[in-house]
Amino acid sequence: MMAILEEISTFLQNGRAPKVKELVQQALDEGIDPATILNEGLLSGMDIIGEKFKNNEVFVPEVLIAARAMNAGVGILKPYLVSAGVESKGxxxxxxxxxxxxxxxxxxxxxxxxxxxxxxxxxxxxxxxxxxxxxxxxxxxxxxxxxxxxxxxxxxxxxxxxxxxxxxxxxxxxxxxxxxxxxxxxxxxxxxxxxxxxxxxxxxxxxxxxxxx
Amino acid sequence: MTHRERAVLALSLQQPDYVPTFELEYQLAPEMFGGDFLTEDALKGLSPKETEKALAENAEFMVKVYSELGYSILPLHYLSLEHLIKTAKLINKLTHDEFLLTAHGDGTFAIPDGDGMLDFVYRLADEPEAVKAEARKMADEAIERDKRLMDAGIGSLILCSDYCFNAGPFLSPAMFEEFIQPYLYDICKAIRENGGYAIKHTDGNIMPILDMLVECRPHALHSLDPMAGVDIREVKQRVGDKVALCGNVHCAYLQTGTDEQVLESCRYAMENGKPGGGYIFCTSNVPFRGMPVERYQMVLDFWKANRDY
CATH class of the missing domain: 3.40.50.280 (Cobalamin-binding domain)
Incomplete structure (x- = not known):
């Protein structure tokens, strides 16, 4: 995985919404495909949070704060996802x-x-x-x-x-x-x-x- | 032995003549007793004299209901502070202090509801010091209110802020330590210093924060929710020498289970909670409105047949 995507995932897990926004924009500016940023940065970070939640390693507040960071990143990505024809998973x-x-x-x-x-x-x-x-x-x-x-x-x-x-x-x-x-x-x-x-x-x-x- | 003495012995980790019972709330009065407890709403528009009469009738009704049920601890709810105080005085006078009265006394953050949850969680992350200042204010207000209730003869406070889901605590143990524990400790300490008894209630799986709850020094932990996997046997082994236990009878079975499941849950709770004292037999929630009356009667019948030491 590209370093910047790992960073997005890590900052998302820590609930750092402003940093996630900034990195998502930076990744777009570097020409990384929006679907890749979504899947390997944002959703990958939420997957890790979800697993930790199941294992009682993190609790509801951490999940919700991570979700806020994800939504901040998705807000930046959304127009690019739409124009690239990336569809919801369901x-x-x-x-x-x-x-x-x-x-x-x-x-x-x-x-x-x-x-x-x-x-x-x-x-x-x-x-x-x-x-x-x-x-x-x-x-x-x-x-x-x-x-x-x-x-x-x-x-x-x-x-x-x-x-x-x-x-x-x-x-x-x-x-x-x-x-x-x-x-x-x-x-x-x-x-x-x-x-x-x-x-x-x-x-x-x-x-x-x-x-x- | 009076009901009050029986409850106090159990809350003090001692063994009374038999295991006492009570419920956090009792919602089956209309079905089982043909009437319901007074609410503050019902007092709106009444003259002072009419209000006094309604409070007196309610006190008599409460004594009748809870005497027949055999409760040792009487829950006082649904009224303003002023009217709770009057009701407590009326009941204690009527019964010559036969019962240990209880009322809500918590002042710590519960799991917020849907509308408030995001705001609360974001504040935990973005402005923790402001949240702690709010926690301090809430605790101080609860301590003041609890003192007034105890001064009026309400001998125990039930602290009902829920902290846990079935899967585990809402807050991480580290957050619990920061945002709940110091304030819960102070509330329990003030209750003890005023000669009262603190019963800490929370639904859900308390096991990850069990030791932290006990460190706050409530006299008892209430509900011990088997629906969330809380096993009274394990809790008794781990902390039964430090805190009394209340509950663990599987409340959902009273609605959806079989008779056998209800009785088995009663048996497990009694067999594991009773030995050595320090146990109050009750459901893991409340006998809620809509529950089949005969199912709750089954719980009471089991208690009567198995309560003696």
Whole structure:
């Protein structure tokens, strides 16, 4: 890897947004391909942060500060990526299910998905099955991510799965579920496609789904 | 032995006549007792005389509910400071100090909600000294408030700032040491100095910061969340000689598990928490609204059958 890309990755991991911006601009000025800067500098740095997060070597604040640095770099890169025709690695629709207003876990997963180069459509909290469905169709999403914190609201996830089935679109998306009370057996029982215990693993799984599409 | 004495013995790492119980909140009063606890909103627009009457009726209702449930610690919530103080005095008078009362008393940073999280995290990185100044102010305010509550007869404070997700702490241990621990220590110290009891509650996987929590010298740790992988057996072995333990009965099973899972969780918590004292039997969250009443009754029945030393 080129030294400047390694530097971008390192400064990103340390959450140094201004430095990341500066280095991304410098890399562009040196004629490095924008997709290479994205993949080998920014996303590579977020991958390392994601792995460290899974291993409890870094914690949520470090991840969010790194994500801020990544977004600063992406802000510089974006026009170049668009003109070079570099496409997103996939699209995910995410939200906290109907009746549940908690969004900490949902926001973490969103950050991690963006850190994998996916486009994320954030529907917020208290999202109905119909809203998940409409957003997935409108955005041609490959992934639907449902979050719940409450034992009393997690059953709404089944309604999301059932709604996609009723509409005949169940096979066109992968439905991922997560949140404090959610387990693999619950995921299996409602017919969702994937449960992960943490945000970084959710992003890994989502990227794999998109790559398989 | 009064409920208060029983709770105090457990919180002091001693062995009472039987393992006490309580809950951080009890949300099943409408289903099990045909009424609910008074909230500050319900007092809006009432005259002073009507307010006094409502507070008195609420105190009587609380005593009825918690006496029947067998709680040793009574949680006082949903009211302003002034009305909590009045309620505490009413309950202590009605019961001749039978119970140990508790109310919220934390003043440390909890995991921020979605809207505030990014702002908080960026401030940790960009202006740590300002964050510490805010932490000091919050702790000082909590200490002052806690003193007023204790002066009114609320003998314990439950410190409910959540620090952990299921996967682990929100802040790294190093950040916890910098932004939480000194302030939590001061709050617990002030409670002790005022003759009160500090019960530190947090959801989630506390194991990476367990020792740091204990170093803050709360009397007890509450919830010991099995959904986050917290094993009361391991916690008891590691720190059971320094801090009392409350909880570990798997709350989600009460909603979604089988009867066998509920009873097995009760058995595990009781068998590993009870030996030698220093344990208060309760769920890992609260009996929340919507939970099947019979499931919580199962927990209480288990407790009654297995609580004696």
């Amino acid at each position: 699209t995910a629709v995410i939200g906290t299910v109907k009746g549940d207003l908690h969004d900490i876990g949902k926001n973490l997963v969103k950050m991690m998905l963006e850190g994998k180069g996916l486009t994320v459509v954030d529907l917020g909290v208290d999202v109905s099955a119909e809203q998940f469905y409409n957003a997935a169709v409108e955005n041609n999403a490959q992934i639907v991510c449902c979050s719940a914190l409450l034992t009393t609201t997690m059953n709404e996830m089944k309604n999301v799965v059932d709604y996609f089935t009723e509409k005949g679109k169940r096979d066109s998306v992968k439905i991922m579920v997560g949140g404090a009370p959610v387990t693999q057996s619950f995921c299996d029982s409602i017919g969702a496609d994937c449960y992960t215990a943490d945000a970084a693993s959710a992003a890994d799984a989502a990227l794999k789904f998109c790559q398989a599409c």
